[in-house]
Amino acid sequence: MLYAILCYNSEDAIGSWSKEQHAETMTRLHKVHEKLEKQNRIGPVARLLPTTAATTLRKGREDVVIDGPFAETKEQLLGFYIVDCASLDGAIEVARDLAKANPLTGAYEIRPVAQLHESHLPTEKKPAA
């Protein structure tokens, strides 16, 4: 079964990490990624730019384009993983590993995936360009 693990955290807290703290966290997260890669269980992974870069299209009688994220909450959606797990327990286990790699704050929403479309992006497509 495929699960999406949606990562929420406080942008204030993350924005205050030092370079060393960032690097430390990324190293720990990479270890979690590697483990999943070896087991062939990891699908698309995305880290999103800060919510200040977000734009929301709100439907109505006329569509409105709004600056900012969909929801104004203390913890924001900052990224997601798609992982293959035998059961919910397995998905919770992955979320726990991610949580351990990430210090103190944050939350992970585990959502079973109904459909996953094949990626048609050219493989060299890099997010930054």
Added chain:
Amino acid sequence: MNDLGWIDAVVAGVRPQVMGALLRYFRDLDTAEEAFQEACLRALRTWPQNGPPRDAAAWLILVGRNAAMDDVRKRARHTELPDEAELSDLGDAEASLADRLDGEHYRDDILRLLFICCHPELPATQQIALALRIVCGLSVGQIARAFLVSEAAMEQRITRAKAKIGNAKVAFETPGAAERAERLAAVAAMLYLIFNEGYSTTLAEAEARAPLAEEAIRLVRLLLRLFPTEPEIMGLTALMLLQQSRAAARFDGDGNVILLEDQDRNLWSTSDIAEGLALIDKAMRHRRPGPYQIQAAIAALHARAECAENTDWPQIDLLYANLERLQPSPVVTLNRAVAVSKVKGPQAALDMIEPLGARLQGYFYFHGVKGALLQRLDRNDEAREAFRRAIALAHTPAEAAHIRQHLDRLSS
């Protein structure tokens, strides 16, 4: 994991909001700072056991406010308030109460806190020092190192700045739309000053000063979260990110400045560029151009060029022309002349900057640009003279060394 380090990051993240709220309650910077310190001490005692509360800002605001009021009550022999161990498991009901108490205000709280630091009577360096101390919570030692002065001197500078704003009247009522816009513009200008203090630097100072640029970016992102529909704040954020993206490419191993066109573009930070470009895209949709947006758009054209030769100079020339209209200044014209020299050649650029000589004769960069243009026109004696003037006006050895290279090339 060093837990205290991570808890520090949580506290630092909410500091502007908490300090802003405490300042509104107590209407006095020193009391607000003491209350904040007390709340932090209590957080460091209780958070390591249970982790920080979900709403760290509300916790610190309540505990800080209670601690300061507790102090008053104790002196008046009144009953004590419940201790923070109980507060650390703020029930949802209490948390949402705290939210309502502060959520409505905190945008103006943070803006007021920042605005107080840019009081017009304070010279720029004092504004910056005060903001770094009060809003960012940098230690006096860190700030002193960034400004290359002793800790005692910086302490004195900050105390003086505080005394000056203590005497000034700051409105604590919720500001009206016009006043809010005025405050926002003043705060944006101060944040750009902080950024530039951290950015225009030499390699030797880079380590001590880098935190200034980082703090400025953190604060401008915060400001943009508070005012998500302001295109100029998007523009300023983009401008800082796009300039910051080149930080790793600006000096060679010997500390010499590397000009933009000679930089190794592989060293530019792709995530800073991605974020900067996303923001300038968003800002343009508003069709309310302003100086920060235009400067960001210029930086974006540099960021988009895969190599210096592919830079879209005609577009940059146009953008500078717009900037000249919005914000006429000889420095902007000088920058435009660099773009003009790429599009129409050195003579057109030289014609453009010659009338600026009277106003810019004390400006290092003016003589550097003039020298380079004269050199391209093979007017070598005049070029030498311009370069010599530039060296005499250089602020840093790196600037002087850079011009000296030009001189050496002329002689050989």
